[in-house]
Amino acid sequence: MVEIDLEQENKAIAREYKELLRISYQTLSEDDKKLIRKAFDVAVDAHKDQRRKSGEAYIFHPIAVAKIVASEIGLGATSIAAALMHDVVEDTDITVEDIEKMFNPKIAKIVEGLTKIAQVKTDNEISMQAENFRKMLLTLNDDVRVILIKIADRLHNMQTMESMVDYKQAKIASETLYIYAPLAHRLGLYNIKNQLEDLGLKYTEPEIYNDIVSKIKETKEQQDEYIKSISDVLKESLDAEGIDYIIKGRPKSIFSIRKKMLAQGVSFDEVYDKFALRIIYKAAPSEEKFLAWKIYSIVTDHYRPSPSRLRDWISSPKSTGYEALHITVMGPKGRWVEIQVRSERMDEIAEKGYAAHYKYKQGGNEEHGLDTWLNLLKEALENASTNAVDFVEDFKLNLYSKEIYVFTPKGEIKSLPKGATSLDFAFSIHSEIGIRTRGTRVNGKLVPLNHVLNSGDQIEIITSPNQKPTSHWLDYVTTSRAKTKIKNVLNENTKKTAEDGKELLTRKLRHLKVTLNETTVNELVNYFKLKTSLDLFYRVGIGAIDNQQLKDYAAQKSNTFMNFFKNKIKRSPTTNPEIINKPEISNNYDMLVFGKEQDKLDYKLATCCNPIPGDDVFGFVTINEGIKVHKKDCPNAISLQSNYAYRIIKAKWIDSTQQEFKAILNITGMDTLGLTNELTKVISNNMHVNIQSISLSGDAGIFNGQVVVVVQNNTILKKLIENIKKIDGIDKVTRINKN
Numbered sequence: 001m002v003e004i005d006l007e008q009e010n011k012a013i014a015r016e017y018k019e020l021l022r023i024s025y026q027t028l029s030e031d032d033k034k035l036i037r038k039a040f041d042v043a044v045d046a047h048k049d050q051r052r053k054s055g056e057a058y059i060f061h062p063i064a065v066a067k068i069v070a071s072e073i074g075l076g077a078t079s080i081a082a083a084l085m086h087d088v089v090e091d092t093d094i095t096v097e098d099i100e101k102m103f104n105p106k107i108a109k110i111v112e113g114l115t116k117i118a119q120v121k122t123d124n125e126i127s128m129q130a131e132n133f134r135k136m137l138l139t140l141n142d143d144v145r146v147i148l149i150k151i152a153d154r155l156h157n158m159q160t161m162e163s164m165v166d167y168k169q170a171k172i173a174s175e176t177l178y179i180y181a182p183l184a185h186r187l188g189l190y191n192i193k194n195q196l197e198d199l200g201l202k203y204t205e206p207e208i209y210n211d212i213v214s215k216i217k218e219t220k221e222q223q224d225e226y227i228k229s230i231s232d233v234l235k236e237s238l239d240a241e242g243i244d245y246i247i248k249g250r251p252k253s254i255f256s257i258r259k260k261m262l263a264q265g266v267s268f269d270e271v272y273d274k275f276a277l278r279i280i281y282k283a284a285p286s287e288e289k290f291l292a293w294k295i296y297s298i299v300t301d302h303y304r305p306s307p308s309r310l311r312d313w314i315s316s317p318k319s320t321g322y323e324a325l326h327i328t329v330m331g332p333k334g335r336w337v338e339i340q341v342r343s344e345r346m347d348e349i350a351e352k353g354y355a356a357h358y359k360y361k362q363g364g365n366e367e368h369g370l371d372t373w374l375n376l377l378k379e380a381l382e383n384a385s386t387n388a389v390d391f392v393e394d395f396k397l398n399l400y401s402k403e404i405y406v407f408t409p410k411g412e413i414k415s416l417p418k419g420a421t422s423l424d425f426a427f428s429i430h431s432e433i434g435i436r437t438r439g440t441r442v443n444g445k446l447v448p449l450n451h452v453l454n455s456g457d458q459i460e461i462i463t464s465p466n467q468k469p470t471s472h473w474l475d476y477v478t479t480s481r482a483k484t485k486i487k488n489v490l491n492e493n494t495k496k497t498a499e500d501g502k503e504l505l506t507r508k509l510r511h512l513k514v515t516l517n518e519t520t521v522n523e524l525v526n527y528f529k530l531k532t533s534l535d536l537f538y539r540v541g542i543g544a545i546d547n548q549q550l551k552d553y554a555a556q557k558s559n560t561f562m563n564f565f566k567n568k569i570k571r572s573p574t575t576n577p578e579i580i581n582k583p584e585i586s587n588n589y590d591m592l593v594f595g596k597e598q599d600k601l602d603y604k605l606a607t608c609c610n611p612i613p614g615d616d617v618f619g620f621v622t623i624n625e626g627i628k629v630h631k632k633d634c635p636n637a638i639s640l641q642s643n644y645a646y647r648i649i650k651a652k653w654i655d656s657t658q659q660e661f662k663a664i665l666n667i668t669g670m671d672t673l674g675l676t677n678e679l680t681k682v683i684s685n686n687m688h689v690n691i692q693s694i695s696l697s698g699d700a701g702i703f704n705g706q707v708v709v710v711v712q713n714n715t716i717l718k719k720l721i722e723n724i725k726k727i728d729g730i731d732k733v734t735r736i737n738k739n
Contacts, residue, residue: 009056009057012060013044013057013059013060013063016060016063016064016067017040017063019067020036020063020066020067020070020080021033021036023067023070023071024070024071024080025070025071025073025074025075025352026070026074026075026076026077028076028077029077031077032076032077033077035077035078035081035103036077036080036081036084038081038102038103039080039081039082039084039085039103039107040063040084042084042085042088042094042099042102043059043062043063043084043085043088044059046085046088046091046092046094047059047062047087047088047091047092050091052160052163053163053164054160054162054163058087058091061087061156061160062083062084062085062086062087063084064156064159064160065083065084065086065149065152065153065156066080066083066084068083068152068155068156068192069083069148069149069152070083072152072189072191072192072351072352073148073151073152073189073192073352073353074348074352074356075145075148075149078106078107078110078145079110079145079148079149081103081107082107082110082111082114082145082149083149083152083153085099085107085111086111086114086115086149086153088111089111089112089115090115096108096111096112096115099111110145110146110149113146114146114149114150114153144187147183147187148187148189150180151180151183151184151187151189151192151196152192154176154180154196155192155195155196155199157172158172158173158176158195158196158199158200158203159195159199161173161199161203169203170203170204172203173199173200173201173202173203173204174200174204176196176199176200177196177197177200177201177204180196181193181196181197181200184196185320186320187320187353188320188321188322188349188350188352188353189352189353190322190350190351190353191351194253194255194256197253197254197255197256198253198254198255200255201254201255201258205258208258209254209258211268212254212257212258212268213254215268215269216251216254216257216274219274223249223251223274223275224249226331226332226333226335227249227275227277228249229332230277230303230331230332230337231247231249231277233302234247234279234298234299234302235247237298237301237302238279238295238298241294241298243281243291243294243295244281244282245279245280245281245282245295246279246280247277247278247279247280248277248278248280249275249276249277249278250275250276250277250278251274251275252273252274252275252276257271257274273328273335273336273337273338275337276337276338276339276340277337277338277339277340278339278340278342278347279295279299279339279340279341279342280342280343280344280347281295281341281342281343281344282343282344283343283344285345288314288343288345288346289314289315291343292314292325292341292342292343293325295325295341296325296327296341299327299329299339299341300327300329303329303330303331303337304329304330305327305328305329305330306328306329306330306336309326309327309328309338310325310326310327310328311324311325311326312325313325313326314346316405316413316415318403318415319403319415320353321349321353322346322349322350323342323346323349323350324340324341324342324346324350325340325341325342326338326339326340326341327339327341402417402418403415403416403417403418404416404417404418404420404453404454404455405455405456406425406453406454406455406456406457406458406459407456407457407458407459408429408458408459409458409459409460411458414428414429416428416453416479417478417479419452419478420452420453420477420478420479421449421450421451421452421453421476421477421478422440422442422447422448422449422450422451422453422459422461423437423440423449423450423473423476423477423482424453424477424478424479424481424482425440425453425459425461426440426461426482427477427479427481427482427485428479428481428482429461431481431485433461433463434482434485434486435467435468435469435485435486435489436463436464436465436467437449437461437462437463437467438462438463438464438467439462440459440460440461440462441459441460441462442457442458442459442460443457443458444458444460448476449473449476450475450476450477468489468493469486469489469490470490471490473486474486474487494534494538495534497537497538497541497542498534498537498538498541499537499541500541501536501537501538501539501540501541501542502516502537502540502541504540504541505536505537505540505550508540508547508550509550509554512550512551512554513554514554521533521536523553524536524553527553527556528545528549542716543715543716543719544715546715591653591654592617592629592651592652592653592654593651593652593654594619594627594649594650594651595649595650596650598652598654601619601627602626602627603619603626603627603628603629603651604625604626604627604628604629605628605629606620606628606629606630606631606634606636608630608634608635608636609630609631609633609634609635609636609637610631611629611630611631611634613653614653615631615632615653616631616632616633616652617629617630617631617632617651617652617653618630618632618637618648618649618650618651619648619649619650619651620640620647620648620649621647621648621649622647627649629651661710661711661717662692662708662709662710663708663709663710663711663717663735664706664707664708664735664736665706665707665708665709665720665721665724665733665734665735665736666704666705666706666732666733666734666735666736667679667703667704667705667706667707667724667730667732667733668702668703668704668705668730668731668732669702669703669727669729669730669731669732670702670703670729670731675703675727675729675730676696678727678728679696679705679707679724679727679730680694682723682724682727683707683709683720683724689709689710689711689716689720690709690710691707691708691709692708692709692710693707693708694706694707694708703729706736717735721733721735
């Protein structure tokens with residue numbers, strides 16, 4: 001009996017193999033077929049003793065992945081061979097080196113990229129999943145085919161998850177919706193994206209998924225009838241014009257219907273545009289645009305369009321390479337219908353993404369949005385901060401974002417994610433321009449750096465060689481490119497201040513008869529309850545650790561040997577020299593501030609989500625209990641934000657030692673020539689002091705002035721006051737306390 005089953009199975013495997021060659025999107029040469037056959041034989045042999053959870057032979061999985069790669073993504077022989085062997089290295093004794101010897105370095109490299117990421121030992125704080133995603137994205141640098149095959153692998157896993165336990169299904173489906181579907185979208189694989197999203201919904205919200213599926217089936221007949229009524233009207237006019245075309249009725253994906261129901265707060269029956277009509281026409285490259293608008297004209301002769309919902313991605317293709325004309329028209333019975341107009345070439349690019357784009361690429365000099373995007377990704381990966389979760393979150397934002405099209409002063413068009421600001425635009429031109437941005441003009445008018453751009457805006461960047469980014473800039477940008485660059489510059493500034501702080505600390509300790517060495521650094525880090533040596537030097541650099549504190553440290557150090565010994569025993573594990581010399585500054589989030597002005601207000605922590613320092617939070621103004629602080633992902637957050645938006649205030653944890661404070665100084669003296677000049681020079685020369693406003697007046701030889709400065713702590717302010725007092729002619733410098 002087993003023999004017969006095996007025989008049947010072998011026949012089925014052979015059938016699948018033939019099917020794989022038949023459905024390949026690219027024309028396969030004899031050499032290509034030999035390569036694929038060899039890879040197939042290696043995979044069959046390697047997986048011969050393996051079975052999937054469902055009981056079928058494991059080899060069916062790699063063949064299915066190769067079929068998706070060959071037909072739906074449209075890649076060639078190299079990728080098909082790599083897809084067939086994508087699990088060989090992980091599951092069997094065959095190594096990457098063996099594959100390189102049997103095939104070639106290119107296939108070996110792709111298979112290596114596809115071999116699941118080895119589990120790495122990381123901080124408990126770092127999400128393993130985010131770390132794995134980051135590693136997976138790193139492979140994009142080497143060969144984009146790695147990620148395309150990985151998406152095919154994920155699609156087949158999603159299609160065959162029935163026999164898995166519930167919690168595994170939910171985990172894999174959540175990951176798919178979190179990163180794989182957005183990646184497929186970004187790589188222009190719209191068909192696969194829709195399948196991944198629908199399958200993701202099937203396992204994360206099964207009841208809702210099944211409900212929508214059954215309702216689509218119920219209404220299918222009347223939907224088909226409705227689409228036919230529109231098609232018949234359009235066919236007559238299109239035929240009369242001699243256009244070579246086909247019309248397809250396409251229901252919207254289950255996931256997008258669910259998204260609409262949520263966004264608009266409506267039921268399935270109230271979602272009107274549940275389907276779209278696609279007109280795919282044949283055209284020579286030179287005629288594509290002309291014919292698209294001719295078809296637009298025919299459609300709008302019969303049905304009234306919604307001008308606000310016209311999308312012209314033929315004149316300005318999306319950065320994914322997608323081209324089409326989307327028209328939303330009022331159809332019969334007062335229902336909105338989306339009509340997509342695409343040439344055959346555009347349709348292939350929309351279905352196959354990357355591979356089709358390169359099939360149609362002429363002369364090899366056309367710049368494809370994907371290349372630009374991969375370069376941006378490469379930059380983000382090279383400069384990625386240590387926090388993998390933040391990186392993946394930022395990266396994800398740029399995967400799904402809708403696009404706006406804006407212009408440079410010279411009229412060149414640039415695409416940016418929806419919600420991008422004028423400062424994002426500066427960084428998209430060049431990071432050096434971004435860093436030096438002093439101001440921005442949009443459509444000739446001066447606007448703040450956080451001004452949100454709209455399609456059609458023309459932006460001019462004003463730069464200054466003395467301009468430097470501040471930490472506030474991170475709130476002004478939305479793109480991961482800009483965030484990464486700003487963080488890098490801020491880190492550099494921190495390191496520079498820390499270097500100065502180290503020199504200063506060495507001098508100060510020398511006066512106190514203490515030598516700065518590794519032991520002293522460890523003791524100081526522990527004494528000031530810090531985490532890293534960089535932290536210590538930075539705080540000395542900005543004056544947050546003053547002479548008196550160092551004297552106190554020296555005094556307790558020279559106390560009895562026992563005290564010193566006890567101190568060593570009590571010392572926390574963070575004094576491990578390896579950890580202390582970690583090259584980044586820690587975040588001692590110990591203070592909550594509210595609103596744009598970062599005010600300090602009384603608050604209580606909400607018990608429903610128990611936020612802790614460092615969490616993303618917001619404040620909610622209650623009626624009887626003052627401000628309650630909730631985590632942004634609190635179970636009640638969505639309801640509070642939707643029902644009481646007016647009572648929500650921004651809140652964030654900050655490091656109190658890096659907080660900036662405003663101080664008002666009153667200055668009086670004798671009005672001498674050059675006094676104003678000398679005064680502004682002294683204030684400007686003080687490190688870590690920013691002048692916010694200055695008003696000076698002279699009356700009959702008496703000088704009066706009020707200066708508002710922003711400083712990081714009292715030590716810096718005291719030093720500033722002392723320096724102002726030294727100016728010739730200054731009589732008094734007093735600080736005003738505003739209640």
